Amino acid sequence: MPKGPLAAAGAYILWGVFPLYIKQVAHVPALEIVVHRSVWSLVFVFALLAVLRRFAWLGQVMRQPRVLGAFLLSALLLSCNWLLYVWAVNQNRLLDASLGYFINPLFNVMLGYVVLKERPRPWQWAAVGLAGAGVLWLTVAAGQLPWVSLALAASFGVYGLLRKTAALGAMEGLALETLLLAPLTVGVLVATLWRGEGAFAQGDWATDLWLLAAGPFTAIPLLLFAAGARRVTMATLGLLQYLGPSIQFVLGVWLYHEPFSAVRGVGFGLIWAALVLYSAEGLWRLRRGDSAAPAAT
Numbered sequence: 551m552p553k554g555p556l557a558a559a560g561a562y563i564l565w566g567v568f569p570l571y572i573k574q575v576a577h578v579p580a581l582e583i584v585v586h587r588s589v590w591s592l593v594f595v596f597a598l599l600a601v602l603r604r605f606a607w608l609g610q611v612m613r614q615p616r617v618l619g620a621f622l623l624s625a626l627l628l629s630c631n632w633l634l635y636v637w638a639v640n641q642n643r644l645l646d647a648s649l650g651y652f653i654n655p656l657f658n659v660m661l662g663y664v665v666l667k668e669r670p671r672p673w674q675w676a677a678v679g680l681a682g683a684g685v686l687w688l689t690v691a692a693g694q695l696p697w698v699s700l701a702l703a704a705s706f707g708v709y710g711l712l713r714k715t716a717a718l719g720a721m722e723g724l725a726l727e728t729l730l731l732a733p734l735t736v737g738v739l740v741a742t743l744w745r746g747e748g749a750f751a752q753g754d755w756a757t758d759l760w761l762l763a764a765g766p767f768t769a770i771p772l773l774l775f776a777a778g779a780r781r782v783t784m785a786t787l788g789l790l791q792y793l794g795p796s797i798q799f800v801l802g803v804w805l806y807h808e809p810f811s812a813v814r815g816v817g818f819g820l821i822w823a824a825l826v827l828y829s830a831e832g833l834w835r836l837r838r839g840d841s842a843a844p845a846a847t
Contacts, residue, residue, distance in 0.1 A: 554781025558790050561775035564767075566797025569647075571767055572639040573806075575760050578749040580637040582742070583764065584629060586750065588735040590765025592728035595721060598769075607722050617717060618730065624712040625727035631705040638698050644802035645810060649688075650702030651795035652821055656681045656828060657707040665711060671835075677828035684820030691813045720776030724769060789829055 575583055599605055611617055638647040656678050662668035670678070688696050716723055728735075742748035749757050782790075802808045 554778050557774045558778025558782055559793060561771040561778060562790050562793035564771040565794040569639045569644055569798060569801055572636055575757060576640050580633055580640060582748050583636050584633045585735045585738050586761040587632060587764040587768050588629065588728050588731050589739055590762055591724060591768045592732055594765035594769050595725045598721065599725060607718065611726060620712060620716060621726045622730045624709055625731050627705050627709040628727060629731065631702060631709060634701055642806065642808055643698055644798055644806060645808050646696060646698040647702060648795040648798035648802060649696060650699035652825060653681060653699060653703040654706055655791065656824060657703045661707050661711050673831040674828060677824040680824035680827065681821050684817045687820060688817035691817065720772050724772055792825065
């Protein structure tokens with residue numbers, strides 16, 4: 551298999567099985583997990599940058615307040631996304647989380663239209679409408695908006711939009727995001743250790759190792775994604791991105807036995823149909839070689 555698709559697929563598969571990791575530290579509060587995830591990602595990524603001797607960008611970026619502001623905003627969005635995702639998995643709402651990442655590509659179409667002034671094609675609008683019908687069905691069936699799914703889709707969508715226009719690559723971008731959050735995250739970690747609170751360094755070596763592993767578990771998929779995204783077409787990347795929520799869905803239903811009724815299945819089915827329509831239209835356009843209309847991915 552070519553290296554590009556293999557790297558991208560590896561990233562989405564690791565994101566898909568990430569709930570298996572979260573369940574290992576389910577006894578740790580979601581906020582504490584996110585703090586460890588940010589701190590040890592910072593350590594891991596800066597160690598990689600030291601090995602590769604790639605620090606020249608840091609001095610330049612530190613003299614650009616607008617870039618720092620954009621990355622601080624993206625860091626906060628990513629942290630909120632992580633916090634909600636970890637909380638959802640620990641609250642046995644993995645299916646809600648998977649639905650959020652199924653919705654995300656279609657939410658990106660709306661972001662492209664509203665923010666980037668892109669013009670989605672008719673079939674892309676049809677896919678968005680079909681997904682909207684699925685969300686409406688789930689809202690009526692449950693008596694409330696699927697807020698977890700929508701919040702995950704929105705936070706990751708806006709984060710992706712900010713990173714799309716950013717000047718740094720995946721490794722440098724993650725390094726800067728975690729560095730900007732370090733005064734808060736390191737401060738929280740030191741304070742909990744000083745007071746003897748939290749789950750870390752309390753004599754449970756298994757928990758300590760799992761929390762330390764949050765760094766590479768966070769950074770490695772991002773680096774694989776960055777390597778793969780440069781070597782595959784957007785159409786291929788668009789299809790591969792469904793690996794993550796599909797694996798999450800399988801884990802939620804068959805491993806963790808979360809309830810999945812026929813009524814709920816109708817809502818998921820409408821959104822899956824929207825994704826099939828969206829992907830098929832993109833592949834058809836790609837094979838025709840039609841690049842005149844802007845792609846809203």
